Amino acid sequence: MKNALDRIVRSQVWRSIFRHGLPDSNRSRAETVFYNFFLHLHPTKVRKRSIKFTYTWGLGGMSFGLFIVLVVTGALLMLYYRPSVPQAYWDMKDLQFVVSSGTFLRNMHRWAAHAMVALVFLHMLRVFYTGSYKPPKEFNWVIGVVLFVVTILLSYTGYLLPWDQLSFWGISVGTNMIHAMPFGVGDKIAFLLLGGNIVGENALVRFYVLHCFVIPVVAIVLMAIHFWRVRKDGGV
Amino acid sequence: MDDKEEKHSKEENAMSRRYFLEIVGGGAVLTAAVGSAVVIGQYLSPNVLREPALRFKAGLIENFSADSITLDKEQKVFIVRGKEGYFYAMSAVCTHLGCIANWKPEDGVVACPCHGSKFNKEGNVVDGPAPRSLPRFSVTLDEQGQLVVDKSVIVGEDVILKV
Ligand code: HEM
């Protein structure tokens, strides 16, 4: 048994993936962290104080966990959901009553979305109360604020997709607020966002593309920068 | 001024090859970026809208009884027929944030379900956050006795259709 493991670890395939031996010295422990794509974001040393649970309450990590849940459930919902006026609402009904575990997936997506908005907000409060927005982390605070807005926008664009009365009037009222911007700027933005003057087919497709592609990509890029900076500043 | 100094200042004023290429290259990239932004902006703005026409037939006049207020849900317009037989058309889109307001005969008001704005039968605000009264649209009669409403023509309260 020991022999077999030894042979695997010493094989060319293994060593082409892991370029160092099993971590048995401080040097190889450090190598384990910065030669691994998933671990390389970590600082090689972390202060004991910053891994204390009651310092961060794990809020950022839980927000990210929920985002992963939303990506997985969202991608699965996309398989049955078609963003068109005659179909969207009935596809939601199908998901609830015809598709196996459809109700569960939809509810999971919905609850995770609500929870993510709440947790991102609590995470922001924690950062504020521990004074973690102070130099040299000012810019990461700014990225965090943008991530909060992005989370709200994901939630808002998803809200139109079921195409029921709540969706329709929620988006009508929200996009009408844009018209309040002066000098005709608001009218133009609302027109481009809806692809017309009313919440109709074009608006549904635009919100779908924003919800399932554009905003998630923006969120992922911002999160990558956010986490990288957290770690370089000595956080977990 | 000796030779050396003169040469130095000359070099400073002349544009270096590298700087020249940077300007040309950077300019090309910038032009392409601005061009793409303009083209994408145009692409995002639809040229043909498949939305309900602004001018529409609301129905035959005999379908509306005297002293009635009827909501055309599709067009979001109230057709109001007064006691003395005159007509006017009033928008049903709340001037606050665009929900559809409903006629409440028991209270004698047009009420919005979203944030509680109320309007009287003439369309003037009586309560709530709505900033303006409901606009009136032009109403005409065609040869078949159909009411024709044109939402692109906004008229004052004094313009009514007498029949
Ligand atoms: C890549 C990530 C995501 C994908 C592919 C995705 C996909 C979808 C799809 C296809 C729907 C329509 C089906 C439905 O309404 O249940 C939907 C709805 C929704 N999404 Fe997402 N989503 C993603 C991320 C998010 C995030 C991060 C949030 C919020 C923080 C969110 C909030 C919502 C909400 C509130 C709805 C309406 C749910 C309902 O009415 O049941 N989504 N999403």
Ligand code: FES
């Ligand atoms: S939209 Fe009618 S009161 Fe707000």
